[in-house]
Amino acid sequence: MHIAIVGAGPIGIEAALAAREKGHEVDVYEAGAIGQGMRDWGHIRLFTPWSMNTTVRGRKALGLDLAEGCPTGAELVEHYLAPLGDRLGVHEHHRLVAATRGALRKPQEIGGGARHDTPFRLLFDTPDGEVVVEADALFDCTGVTATPNPAGVGGILAPGERAAAAAGRVHRGFPTLADLGPGRIAVLGAGATGATHVTRLRDAGREVVWLTGAEAPAFASPEDDRLPERRALWLAAREARDAVEWLADAAIARIDTTEDGLVLHLADGRLTRVAHLVVATGFRPDLGLTRELQVHHCYASEGPMKLAAALLSASGGGGDCLDQTSQGPAVLVSPEPRFFVLGAKSYGRRNDFLLQMGFAQVEDALSLLG
Numbered sequence: 001m002h003i004a005i006v007g008a009g010p011i012g013i014e015a016a017l018a019a020r021e022k023g024h025e026v027d028v029y030e031a032g033a034i035g036q037g038m039r040d041w042g043h044i045r046l047f048t049p050w051s052m053n054t055t056v057r058g059r060k061a062l063g064l065d066l067a068e069g070c071p072t073g074a075e076l077v078e079h080y081l082a083p084l085g086d087r088l089g090v091h092e093h094h095r096l097v098a099a100t101r102g103a104l105r106k107p108q109e110i111g112g113g114a115r116h117d118t119p120f121r122l123l124f125d126t127p128d129g130e131v132v133v134e135a136d137a138l139f140d141c142t143g144v145t146a147t148p149n150p151a152g153v154g155g156i157l158a159p160g161e162r163a164a165a166a167a168g169r170v171h172r173g174f175p176t177l178a179d180l181g182p183g184r185i186a187v188l189g190a191g192a193t194g195a196t197h198v199t200r201l202r203d204a205g206r207e208v209v210w211l212t213g214a215e216a217p218a219f220a221s222p223e224d225d226r227l228p229e230r231r232a233l234w235l236a237a238r239e240a241r242d243a244v245e246w247l248a249d250a251a252i253a254r255i256d257t258t259e260d261g262l263v264l265h266l267a268d269g270r271l272t273r274v275a276h277l278v279v280a281t282g283f284r285p286d287l288g289l290t291r292e293l294q295v296h297h298c299y300a301s302e303g304p305m306k307l308a309a310a311l312l313s314a315s316g317g318g319g320d321c322l323d324q325t326s327q328g329p330a331v332l333v334s335p336e337p338r339f340f341v342l343g344a345k346s347y348g349r350r351n352d353f354l355l356q357m358g359f360a361q362v363e364d365a366l367s368l369l370g
C-alpha cells in the first residue's frame with residue numbers, strides 16, 4: 001500500500017519507519033525542513049528524556065545508544081530526526097495545501113462506499129510549483145504549532161491585533177531573544193510555553209509584564225515529580241512570577257499600535273504599555289487541510305471525535321499527562337477509510353499530548369491497515 005505521510009516531525013518520521021518495516025511504500029512530505037516544527041522551538045528543552053522522545057526502532061536504525069537527560073528541540077532534530085529523515089528521503093519544502101479523495105466531493109459516498117477504492121489526491125506547494133500526488137492511505141502528522149491561537153478575549157483576534165502584528169510587535173509561537181527588539185515585553189499565557197518565555201526573558205534581564213487569564217496559574221509540581229525538568233520549569237515560573245510585573249485575570253480587549261510600541265487594553269479597563277507582545281495562548285489544528293475529507297471533529301477540542309471523546313472520559317480534562325495510556329486503534333478510525341490524524345494534531349487544542357502517545361498511535365494505525 002502506498003502511504004502518504006504529511007509532516008516530518010517525530011510522529012511522521014516514526015510512522016514512516018514503522019510503515020516501511022511492514023512493507024508499505026511510504027512518502028513523507030514536509031512543509032519546511034525535516035523536523036521543522038521542533039526546529040521552530042529548537043532553543044527550548046523538552047521535559048521528557050531521550051528515552052521518551054525516541055523509539056527503539058529509531059535508535060536501532062541509527063545505531064544510537066540511549067543518551068542521558070532531556071534534549072532541546074534542536075538537539076532532537078540534529079541527532080535523531082534529521083538523520084532518520086534523510087534515510088527516509090523526506091520530501092522537504094512540500095506544503096500540503098489540501099487533500100481530497102479522487103474526484104469525490106465531501107458530501108458524496110458518505111462514510112465509505114466508493115471511498116474505499118478511491119486513492120487520496122493531495123495538492124502540495126513546492127519550490128518547483130504545485131504538485132499533485134496520489135496515495136492509498138493518508139497520515140496527517142502536521143502537528144499544531146503552525147497555527148497559534150490569537151491574543152484576544154474569548155479566543156478570537158483582539159481589535160488592533162493584526163495591525164500590531166503587521167508592525168512587527170506581536171510575536172507568536174517561539175520567538176528567540178534575538179527576535180524581540182528592545183523595550184518592555186508582555187507575555188500572554190500561563191501554560192508551559194508562557195512560563196518558558198517569562199523565565200527566559202527575565203533571566204536575560206528583560207523587563208517583563210506577565211498577563212495570565214482568569215484561572216490563577218498553579219505552577220504546581222509535586223516534589224517527587226517524575227519529570228525533574230518539568231518541576232524545574234514550574235519552580236522557575238513561580239519565582240519569575242513574583243519577580244516580574246504580573247497582571248492576573250487579564251483578557252486583552254484591544255491593542256493600539258503607537259510609534260514606540262503597543263497599548264494593551266484589558267477587558268476590565270486596565271491598560272499596559274509595552275514594546276512587544278508575545279502571545280502564548282496555545283495552538284489549534286489546521287482543519288482546512290483535510291476539509292474535503294469525511295472526518296468528524298470534537299466541537300470543543302477540534303480533535304478527531306472518537307479520540308477526543310476517549311481522552312475526555314479518561315482524564316476528565318485534567319490530571320498528569322504522564323498518566324495517559326494509549327486509547328487503542330478503534331478511536332483512530334474516522335468515516336474516511338485509511339485516513340488517520342496522528343501526533344499532536346490528533347489532540348486538537350488539548351495541551352497534554354506526549355510523544356509516547358503518538359508513538360503508540362503509529363502502531364495502532366498500522367495495525368488497522370493490515
Ligand SMILES: Cc1cc2nc3c(=O)[nH]c(=O)nc-3n(C[C@H](O)[C@H](O)[C@H](O)COP(=O)(O)OP(=O)(O)OC[C@H]3O[C@@H](n4cnc5c(N)ncnc54)[C@H](O)[C@@H]3O)c2cc1C
Pocket residue numbers: 006007008009010011012029030031032034035036037038041044045046047048094095096097141142143144145146193289342343344345353354355356358
Ligand atoms: C515547546 C514545546 C515543548 C514540548 N515538550 C514536550 C516534551 O517534553 N515531551 C513530549 O512528549 N512532548 C512535548 N511537546 C509536545 C509534542 O510532543 C511536540 O509538539 C511534538 O513536536 C509533536 O510531534 P508531531 O510529530 O505530532 O508534530 P510536529 O513536531 O509539530 O511536526 C509536524 C510537522 O508537520 C509540518 N507541517 C505542518 N503543516 C504542514 C503542511 N501543510 N504540509 C506539510 N507539512 C506540514 C511541520 O512543519 C512540522 O515539521 C512539546 C511541545 C512544545 C510546543
